[in-house]
Amino acid sequence: MGMTIGEKILANAASKDKVVPGEIVTVDLDLIMSNDGTTHLTIDMFENKIKKKEIFDSRKVVFVVDHNIPAENEKTAMVHKKMREFANKHSIDFHEGRGVCHQVMVEDYVRSGQLILGADSHTCTYGALGAFGTGVGGTDFLYAMVTGTTWLMVPETIKINLTGKLPKGVSARDLMLKIIGDIGANGANYKILEFGGEGIKNFNISDRLVLCNLAVEAGAKTGIIEADEITLEYLKSKGRSPKNVFHSDDDAKYKKVYEYDLNQIEPVIARPDHIDDVVSIKEVDKVKIDEAFIGSCNSGRIEDLRVAAEVLKGKKVSEKVRCIITPASNNVYLQALEEGLLNIFMESGAMIMNPNCSVCWGSCQGVIGEGEILISTGTRNFKGRAGHKDSKVYLASVANVAASAVAGYITEYKED
Amino acid sequence: MEKFKGNIWLLGDDIDTDIIIPTEYLALKTVEEMKEYAFSPLRPELSGNIETGDIIVAGKNFGCGSSREQAPEVLIALGIKCVIAKSFARIFFRNSINNGLLLIENEEFPDNCKEGTSVEVQLNKNIIYENKEYKIQPLPDNLMSIIKEGGLVESMKKRNKQVN
Numbered sequence: 001m002g003m004t005i006g007e008k009i010l011a012n013a014a015s016k017d018k019v020v021p022g023e024i025v026t027v028d029l030d031l032i033m034s035n036d037g038t039t040h041l042t043i044d045m046f047e048n049k050i051k052k053k054e055i056f057d058s059r060k061v062v063f064v065v066d067h068n069i070p071a072e073n074e075k076t077a078m079v080h081k082k083m084r085e086f087a088n089k090h091s092i093d094f095h096e097g098r099g100v101c102h103q104v105m106v107e108d109y110v111r112s113g114q115l116i117l118g119a120d121s122h123t124c125t126y127g128a129l130g131a132f133g134t135g136v137g138g139t140d141f142l143y144a145m146v147t148g149t150t151w152l153m154v155p156e157t158i159k160i161n162l163t164g165k166l167p168k169g170v171s172a173r174d175l176m177l178k179i180i181g182d183i184g185a186n187g188a189n190y191k192i193l194e195f196g197g198e199g200i201k202n203f204n205i206s207d208r209l210v211l212c213n214l215a216v217e218a219g220a221k222t223g224i225i226e227a228d229e230i231t232l233e234y235l236k237s238k239g240r241s242p243k244n245v246f247h248s249d250d251d252a253k254y255k256k257v258y259e260y261d262l263n264q265i266e267p268v269i270a271r272p273d274h275i276d277d278v279v280s281i282k283e284v285d286k287v288k289i290d291e292a293f294i295g296s297c298n299s300g301r302i303e304d305l306r307v308a309a310e311v312l313k314g315k316k317v318s319e320k321v322r323c324i325i326t327p328a329s330n331n332v333y334l335q336a337l338e339e340g341l342l343n344i345f346m347e348s349g350a351m352i353m354n355p356n357c358s359v360c361w362g363s364c365q366g367v368i369g370e371g372e373i374l375i376s377t378g379t380r381n382f383k384g385r386a387g388h389k390d391s392k393v394y395l396a397s398v399a400n401v402a403a404s405a406v407a408g409y410i411t412e413y414k415e416d
Numbered sequence: 417m418e419k420f421k422g423n424i425w426l427l428g429d430d431i432d433t434d435i436i437i438p439t440e441y442l443a444l445k446t447v448e449e450m451k452e453y454a455f456s457p458l459r460p461e462l463s464g465n466i467e468t469g470d471i472i473v474a475g476k477n478f479g480c481g482s483s484r485e486q487a488p489e490v491l492i493a494l495g496i497k498c499v500i501a502k503s504f505a506r507i508f509f510r511n512s513i514n515n516g517l518l519l520i521e522n523e524e525f526p527d528n529c530k531e532g533t534s535v536e537v538q539l540n541k542n543i544i545y546e547n548k549e550y551k552i553q554p555l556p557d558n559l560m561s562i563i564k565e566g567g568l569v570e571s572m573k574k575r576n577k578q579v580n
Contacts, residue, residue: 024556037442038485049569075443121483121507137485137511139568146572151558185430186477190506219477219505274430363439382434382481389438389457 002249004157006192006224009132013115021156030114032144033062035101038119040079042138043086056148058091064104065096068364069356099329099355102297112227113244117144122297124215128208130227155221156255157192162199164262171397172207176214177268181278189219199262205234206303213298217275272392273383281412290372292405293359295326299377302335304398309341311402312348318408323350324366326358362386375404418539422471422497426531429475436487451493468495473526479508488512513559514568525550
């Protein structure tokens, strides 16, 4: 019996020829990443709970401050200070103000075939480059930081087989929301979600990041896409090479295979408070909104900002709506500046934030009040995720969030 | 075989980490300070009424969402003995084991119990409720020993850094 890409990465990391789903393996980690959501607690445990205070290999550890940057109160300022001092003391790569952790990792670190642990649920994003990234909590991160290893149960793999090409105006985000709507918020629980088929060739790296990033919202341990010429070209443009390029064997075993014809995908929206409550955007047409957000580790890249600029060019954001745009990294910000996109945003009346987790994190900026409604390109729409417990979050594509910001209510983008 | 009884608090499907402990309270210094806000978006009365030894029973996908370890930590701080659910989200599952919180998966039981009633659990064996037995799939040995030793950090100290 053959293996899937994910199984091959785990076998390689466990120094074994073969692994099978259900097996518990101890694996060597290529990289570990932690951000200001939880790192302070990990540092406290490191300082107070263990005797041998050594890091296995500080070159493989990355700290990113992205959730509350710049600090909005003294509590988060102290979290950042603790991270900064610890990183300095232990020679750990430390980034603050450079962007959302996953975007920084994709731009600067991730290589195909690596196994990466992150103290953040969206670490599954790295599968877009053919790596195995998975999220853990602070205790697992501490263990990984000290030993360079972790235990993992080899998951089963679910395949999403894509054919055809998305119609104009329909995005990878519409596809992924549709998939989650179909399989459910735990439809891939504990499993690998592997995206493949000829349709994947029509997806650039940004599209692939969108798919893998939301894998965890279906419960998956990771999302993953085979590294191909598009991946290798991206890595080359960043001055990196793959660690390993693995392909799923023809006789690899999948728990399930879902078929999607990309030509049939339509613009959709996830309704509050569950990401798997997905309907055609036409069904919620004209729902009034108070805020619109474009950004996050899911949809804050240059490709997203270009789409937003196309929609907002020469238009005004409704005076009843706060429209917040947050580039996912400094590189994205600079590129948007160079292309004149930021002028378009400012002229439309949108607010541009520094690269960070922004509205998607629900506690640093753009927090919404009681009864308010947000339409967002973020990752989650849980009850109270963006602020007051009785506020609501809709998730949609960049084009439709931007179009809704102009209209003042939820609407589908139509070219003039 | 260890056996215990507890009072049931019954919740639905997809209880996410932001419900278990909302983001705005994560910057509080200790879990003790956070615990009164547990489940506040959904059932604000819950944290004040939970007593040590109580059991949470829920539907599918309990603990979905973020990797925040404060989620199992507040449940432990509230005195929750274990969580029985139809299924658990995987990061929450790991975080619970790592902090020594017992989780039990059972498809049938959550649909057949009532809040405020008492249930008996025999570790890794079964759930006994109103004279009916619901079988439990035993946890793998390495996970069970992490729970018994009080979580991953304690277990790591005991085994000189190596769990497996």
